[in-house]
Structures are given as C-alpha cells and as structure tokens.
Amino acid sequence: MKTLKWLNPVLAIILTLTLAACGGNTNTAGSADAAGKGNNSSAPVADSGLKDDTTPVKIQYWHAHGDAQIEGLNKMIEAFQAKYPHITVEPVFQGGYDDLHKKLQAAVAAGDVPAVTNVEVASLPNFADSGVFADLTPWINRDAVDTNDFAKGMLQAYAYNGKQFGFPLIVSTSVFVYNKTLLDQLGVQPPQTWDKIEAFNEKVTERKDGKTTRYAFAVPGWDTWYYDPWLINGGGQILNEEGQAAVDTPESLRYVQNFQKWIKDGSMQMGYGKGASDNMRQMFLGGQIAMVEHTSAMLKTYRENASFEVGVSFLPGDKTRTSNIGGAGIVIMDGANDLEKEAAWKFVEFMTAAENNIGWAESVGYLPTRKSALETEEGKAYFGRWPQYKAVFDNFDNVTPRLQHPAYPEFSSVYKEVIGEMVLNQADPAQLMPEAAKKMNEILEDYE
Numbered sequence: 138m139k140t141l142k143w144l145n146p147v148l149a150i151i152l153t154l155t156l157a158a159c160g161g162n163t164n165t166a167g168s169a170d171a172a173g174k175g176n177n178s179s180a181p182v183a184d185s186g187l188k189d190d191t192t193p194v195k196i197q198y199w200h201a202h203g204d205a206q207i208e209g210l211n212k213m214i215e216a217f218q219a220k221y222p223h224i225t226v227e228p229v230f231q232g233g234y235d236d237l238h239k240k241l242q243a244a245v246a247a248g249d250v251p252a253v254t255n256v257e258v259a260s261l262p263n264f265a266d267s268g269v270f271a272d273l274t275p276w277i278n279r280d281a282v283d284t285n286d287f288a289k290g291m292l293q294a295y296a297y298n299g300k301q302f303g304f305p306l307i308v309s310t311s312v313f314v315y316n317k318t319l320l321d322q323l324g325v326q327p328p329q330t331w332d333k334i335e336a337f338n339e340k341v342t343e344r345k346d347g348k349t350t351r352y353a354f355a356v357p358g359w360d361t362w363y364y365d366p367w368l369i370n371g372g373g374q375i376l377n378e379e380g381q382a383a384v385d386t387p388e389s390l391r392y393v394q395n396f397q398k399w400i401k402d403g404s405m406q407m408g409y410g411k412g413a414s415d416n417m418r419q420m421f422l423g424g425q426i427a428m429v430e431h432t433s434a435m436l437k438t439y440r441e442n443a444s445f446e447v448g449v450s451f452l453p454g455d456k457t458r459t460s461n462i463g464g465a466g467i468v469i470m471d472g473a474n475d476l477e478k479e480a481a482w483k484f485v486e487f488m489t490a491a492e493n494n495i496g497w498a499e500s501v502g503y504l505p506t507r508k509s510a511l512e513t514e515e516g517k518a519y520f521g522r523w524p525q526y527k528a529v530f531d532n533f534d535n536v537t538p539r540l541q542h543p544a545y546p547e548f549s550s551v552y553k554e555v556i557g558e559m560v561l562n563q564a565d566p567a568q569l570m571p572e573a574a575k576k577m578n579e580i581l582e583d584y585e
Contacts, residue, residue, distance in 0.1 A: 187479040188279070194480045195225040196252035196473075201237045201465060202230065202501070206307070209500025217487045224480045234260070234465065241470075245269050250472040253481040255465040256303060258294050259362075263543040264468075265297040271469040272300040276482045286491060291506050294538035295466040303468035304489040307434075307503040310460045310536045311363050312529060313354065314439050315428035316421070317448035327428060327450035331371070331395075334453060338404035341427045349403035354428040355417050356396065358409035358556045361549045363430055365461055365539060367392035372456035375540050375549075380585075382577035384552045385570035391455075393566040397559060409560040432463055436525055437502050449525035451532045459537045464503055495519050504529060544584045548577040 202210050214226050231237040234257035241264070244250045256264060264270055277284060284292055287305065295303035315327050320341070328337045343351035357363040368375065373389030376382060383389055399405035406426055408417050418435075420426045422442055430452070431439075439447050452460045467488055469481045487493065494510035499519060504526070510516050511530060520527060529536070539545065552573045558564035 187475060190476070190479065191223040192476060193223050193225075194476050195227060196477050196480045196484065197227045197229050198484065199229050199231050199237060199241070199251045199254040201232065201234050201255050201257075202228075202307070206501040209497060212500070213488060213493065213497060216493075217484060220487065221480075221483055224483065226484060238264075241269070245470075245472060248472065250470040252473040252477040253467060253469055253484055255306065256468050257465050258462055259539050259545055261295055261302060261466065261468075262297050262541045262545065265300070265302045266543040269471055270302040271471040271473075271478060272302060273304070273469065273482070273485070274301055276486075277301060280486070282486065286507050286509050288506055288508065288533045288536060290534060290537040291462055294462045294541075295468070297541060303466035304485060305462070305464070305506045306467040306488060307464040307501055308506055309432045309434040309463040309503055310529060311366065311430055311452065311463070312433050312436075312460065313428050313450040313452065314421070314431055314436065314525075315354075315448045315450060316424070316443075316445050318445035319424070319427055320448070321446075327448070328453045329450070330453050331455040334395075334399075338399065338402075342404040344403060349406075351424065352406040352420075352426045353399075353404045354430070355406040355408070355421070355426045356430045357414065357417065358407045358553075358560045359413050361553050361556075362461055362463055362539065364392065364396075364556065365549075366452055366459050367396075369459055370452065370454050370457055371395075375552075376542065376581075380581065382548070382574035382581070384577070385574040388456075390567050390570060393556070393559070393570075397566060400560070407556075407560050409557045433504060433526070433529060434464070434502055436523070440525075447525060449528045451528045451535070458532070459535050460532070461539045462536055499523075508533070542584070544580055548580045551576045551580070 198214075200210070210228060214228060217226060218224065229251065231240050234255075237255060238257070238260055241250070241254060241256075250269075256270075261270075276282075284301070291305040291308055292301070295301065295305060313327055320326065323340055325337060325340050328334045338353040341351070341353040342349060356367070365375065368384070368389055371388060371391035373386060373391065374383040375389075377386075396405065396407065400407055406417065406420065408414070417426065417429055418431075418439075421429045422439075422444075428450075433449070436447070436449065452458070467485050469478055469485060473481060488497070489506065491507040491510045494505045494507040495513070495515045498505040499522075505511060505516070505519070511520075520530075540549075542548075552570065555564075555566050555569045555573050558569055559566045
C-alpha cells in the first residue's frame with residue numbers, strides 16, 4: 138500500500154497499520170449496481186436496530202456551501218429535523234473545498250470527525266482509498282434505496298473500488314453557454330460534433346485589421362475539468378490500461394492540437410491564470426465571445442447579467458461524447474460512532490431524496506440528480522423556468538466522473554502546465570506532452 142502524500146504523517150502511520158488493502162492504479166468506479174436496490178447480497182447489513190432508534194443525537198455537517206446556498210440548506214435542515222426531531226444537525230461552514238479537505242485530514246488525525254461532510258468529486262478517490270469514508274452499501278441495501286434513479290455517471294462519481302461512498306449533492310457539468318440572440322441572427326447552431334466546429338468558427342468569428350474582435354467560442358485553460366472531456370471525446374486517454382500516462386499519444390493530442398490551431402487563427406479564446414475566469418465571463422457578456430464553455434452552475438449568473446437570450450449546449454462529441462461531473466457529494470465519516478452514522482445516513486438520504494431533489498437543486502443553482510424527479514409536475518415546471526438545462530438532461534447519462542485515481546489532483550496539474558505554456562507562451566503542446574507524461578509516470582510510481 139502506498140502512503141498518500143496529502144495525509145498528516147500521524148494519520149498516514151495509522152492508516153498504514155490498520156488498512157488491510159487499498160486501491161492502487163485503478164481508474165474505474167464502482168458501478169451503480171454495486172450499491173443497487175438489494176442486489177449486493179454479499180455486502181454487510183446495517184444495524185436494523187438503529188433504524189427506528191430515537192435516542193437524541195447531534196451530528197455536525199461540514200460543508201462548503203457558499204452564501205447563495207445557505208438559505209436552501211437551512212430550509213432542508215429545518216424540514217429534516219421536523220421529520221426526525223431526535224436528530225439535531227449542526228451545519229459548519231469550513232471554507233472552500235481545499236480548506237474543507239485540509240480540515241477533514243486534521244480531524245481524522247485527531248480522531249474527532251464530523252458525522253457527515255461534503256467532498257469535492259475529484260478528491261473522493263484519494264479519501265476513499267485511505268479508508269476515512271463509510272461505505273453506504275449496508276444502508277442502501279437495508280433500506281432498499283433504488284440507486285438506479287440517480288443519473289448513472291453522477292452515482293459512479295461517488296463510488297470507488299466497487300463501494301458506494303457517497304451520493305451526488307451539488308452537481309454541475311461543463312456546458313457551452315451561448316449568445317442565442319446572436320447565433321439566431323447569424324443562422325447558426327452550436328456544433329454538436331467536432332466536424333461542425335470549423336464551419337461554426339468561420340460564420341461566427343469576426344476580425345478587423347487582422348485582429349479578432351469576436352471569438353466563436355472559449356474553453357477555460359485554468360482547470361483540466363474543462364478539457365479532459367475533449368481529450369476523451371477525441372478518442373484519447375489520460376492513463377492507459379496499464380495505469381501509465383497516455384496524454385502524449387496521437388489520439389490524446391488531437392484535442393489540444395485543434396485548440397492550438399483555433400487559437401492561432403483567432404477563432405477560439407483560452408484563458409489561463411489569475412483573473413482568466415472573470416475575463417472570459419465579461420468578454421462573453423460584452424459580445425466579444427459568442428459561446429463559452431463553463432460550469433452549469435454559472436447559468437443563473439449568465440441569465441441575470443446578459444443583455445441577450447442565453448442558450449446552453451452540451452459539449453460536442455467525436456469518437457464519443459461526454460462531459461465530466463463537478464461539484465460535491467455528501468459522505469459519512471467512518472470514524473463517527475454507530476448512532477451518529479445512523480443519523481448521518483438519514484440526513485444523506487433526506488438531502489438526496491427524489492421528493493426533495495428539484496427544490497434543493499433550484500435553491501442552490503445546481504443540477505437535479507434523480508431521474509424520477511424530472512418526470513414530476515415539479516420537474517416539468519422546473520424545465521419551464523430553466524429550459525436551458527434541457528441540453529444537459531438530453532445527455533443525462535453522458536455526464537461522467539472524472540478519471541478516478543487517488544493521484545489525479547497531483548498528476549493532472551502536470552499536463553495543465555502544458556496548456557498554460559500553449560496559452561501564455563505559444564508553445565507547441567505536442568512537443569511538451571511527452572515530458573509531461575514522463576513526470577506523470579514518476580508521480581504514479583508512488584501510487585503503485
């Protein structure tokens with residue numbers, strides 16, 4: 138077993154001594170069926186005696202919900218405590234995801250953990266690999282939770298090595314947000330496949346005196362979350378079947394070579410570094426970019442601030458078509474006691490229940506996660522208010538997890554630097570990627 142690099146040294150020693158085995162170079166999630174509706178008979182069973190226990194218990198919910206989400210969170214907690222008056226939930230804001238994760242590490246090392254917490258989706262494998270989250274499978278089986286009602290990819294994002302460690306709670310995906318008023322005037326539609334992008338660029342890009350005055354589209358360079366799907370859609374891999382870096386293969390280079398071409402011809406804008414996100418957003422709202430790839434969680438902001446009609450399109454596909462899940466899930470800490478875990482499970486189930494799904498999603502500005510909720514009258518009314526989200530839910534099962542590997546946060550920063558060199562210094566990414574792959578493999582050696 139490897140020692141996780143982010144762990145407090147004391148915690149690392151404890152985990153090394155107590156964990157019998159942990160995942161290595163796996164990049165596959167547990168399937169939804171691994172924690173399905175009573176279909177995992179070999180899994181342990183949760184304590185049935187605690188299900189109806191009404192012993193008063195207080196649990197802490199550590200979270201990273203921003204100010205705009207607090208009103209919705211407080212309403213959910215109030216409704217939960219009305220249903221379960223013996224359970225008191227204390228929400229504790231722990232800052233952004235990075236701060237929350239650091240505090241969780243410290244809490245585990247100190248042996249004083251909250252019962253339930255958020256975890257950012259890309260960080261779940263690292264924590265799960267360390268044995269600090271409780272496997273939800275026993276409770277799922279005991280209470281016959283139909284996990285097939287979740288979007289498949291959203292559920293898989295919170296599974297690891299065949300175990301379901303969490304449920305999706307605040308979920309986003311990257312989409313193209315576009316100036317529908319402009320595209321309608323030009324008589325064009327957002328490209329749905331790669332082979333339509335060149336024609337789209339030709340019709341939408343504007344130049345004056347050799348300089349671009351309006352870009353056809355923009356892709357963020359500051360986060361691999363935005364371009365990992367392009368790599369995959371082009372037929373490439375981040376890691377190959379042997380768990381080695383594959384970012385430098387011809388198939389994996391297709392997307393970034395296209396990016397380089399479109400940046401050079403002035404049809405694509407790509408930002409990198411401090412202020413890049415704000416700059417892209419303002420350029421789009423100011424009409425200097427016709428279409429931007431951004432998180433679906435920003436749709437409300439774009440709608441409220443645009444002087445034009447806003448549309449949403451799913452990312453274009455080529456060999457395949459996918460977009461990755463962002464946001465955070467909700468998990469139970471394995472270090473909590475049994476009574477706290479039971480209370481935490483009830484809270485997890487309530488927060489992610491189908492009957493609460495639409496109201497919660499709309500209150501926080503993220504995506505619904507339950508298929509059945511979309512078919513209700515409430516769900517249909519939601520689409521009436523947010524027709525832009527139809528593009529996402531038409532591709533509901535194409536929204537997939539990021540590469541699930543404990544080292545992903547570390548090695549993905551290596552090929553992100555290549556993108557930075559391309560954007561900031563006009564470097565050729567095809568020449569830099571082999572060295573990036575070599576550095577990635579050196580990191581991966583520590584996780585074997």
